Amino acid sequence: QSVLTQPPSVSGAPGQRVTISCTGSSSNIGAGYDVHWYQQLPGTAPKLLIYDNTNRPSGVPDRFSGSKSGTSASLAITGLQAEDEADYYCQSYDSSLRGVFGGGTKLTVL
Amino acid sequence: QVQLQESGPGLVKPSETLSLTCAVSGYSISSGYYWGWIRQPPGKGLEWIGSFYQSGSTYYNPSLKSRVTISVDTSKNQFSLKLSSVTAADTAVYYCARQRGDSRAGFDYWGPGTLVTVSS
Numbered sequence: 406q407s408v409l410t411q412p413p414s415v416s417g418a419p420g421q422r423v424t425i426s427c428t429g430s431s432s433n434i435g436a437g438y439d440v441h442w443y444q445q446l447p448g449t450a451p452k453l454l455i456y457d458n459t460n461r462p463s464g465v466p467d468r469f470s471g472s473k474s475g476t477s478a479s480l481a482i483t484g485l486q487a488e489d490e491a492d493y494y495c496q497s498y499d500s501s502l503r504g505v506f507g508g509g510t511k512l513t514v515l
Numbered sequence: 516q517v518q519l520q521e522s523g524p525g526l527v528k529p530s531e532t533l534s535l536t537c538a539v540s541g542y543s544i545s546s547g548y549y550w551g552w553i554r555q556p557p558g559k560g561l562e563w564i565g566s567f568y569q570s571g572s573t574y575y576n577p578s579l580k581s582r583v584t585i586s587v588d589t590s591k592n593q594f595s596l597k598l599s600s601v602t603a604a605d606t607a608v609y610y611c612a613r614q615r616g617d618s619r620a621g622f623d624y625w626g627p628g629t630l631v632t633v634s635s
Contacts, residue, residue: 407560441621443561450610450625451561462623494561498619503574504551504563 408433409495409507416513417485425480425510433505435476438498442471445492445509451493454493455480471514482512490514517541521562525586527605527633533598537587537611537626538591545589549614551622552585552596554607562607566618575620601633608626 410428417423427440434440440458443451453462455471458478470481478497482489495507525533533572537550544550551566565575565585575583579598587594598605608630 428555438619439621443622450628451622452613452620452625453615456615456621456623462530467551488618495563496563496621502577503618504576506563509560 406500407508408416408502408505411493411495411507411510413508414513416515418484418515419487420455421485422481422483423485424482425493425495425512426458427478427480427497427507429476429478429499431476432501433476433497434473434478434500436500438500440471440473440478441496441498442478443494444489445494447491451494454501467498485514487514500512507514517613517624519624521609521611521626521629522605522630523629525630525632528635529602529616529633530600533596533601533631533633534607535596535609535629536593537561537595537610538593539613540592542613544587544592545590549616549618549620550594551588551612551614552582552593553610553612553622554605555610555628556604556607560623564609565597566614568618574616592598605631607631630634 442455458473552564552629567573608628614624615623
């Protein structure tokens, strides 16, 4: 079991908005450590999508946004597109375990 | 443009040591940032293995710490991973990556990954 909990799967129709949650604890997200999000297309390396909870690297569309509150964080994708179909992972830091990832969420565009 | 490339044997026998190298181009490891290794078993999620800073600070996943060594060769601008006493559970795609800040930061540049299979 991953230290950070994500739903195994989410889905949405093109144009819709979906959110992916990442739930941690008082030793990681709740301790104030930043959350980062990745998109992984099949057969490729993960790509940094959101860093430090809310920031987008250059080139990432503003359809992707991140938020954090308490012991949880969320990734929101608006205006869903077929090419958004991928696996999404959250990452944070844990005071005992150090680097931790969520178990991943598979996004299906219907 | 920062680029990373993993290399090493694609097949390792059980109980032996897995050895991988990550060659970095477009940025000098000596200039800063943390650098790390992450792995992904087939069909499963990501697992952080460890990260280091060029000054010598190195951090490992507690579950792997007794078997893992990360080292750096700044003259070749590359760093390495050694994982001892491997079992089938260590079969995974291994990625090297750069953290955009300290050891708590996100990984902004990744290598394409290399599949290592543990089998006799």
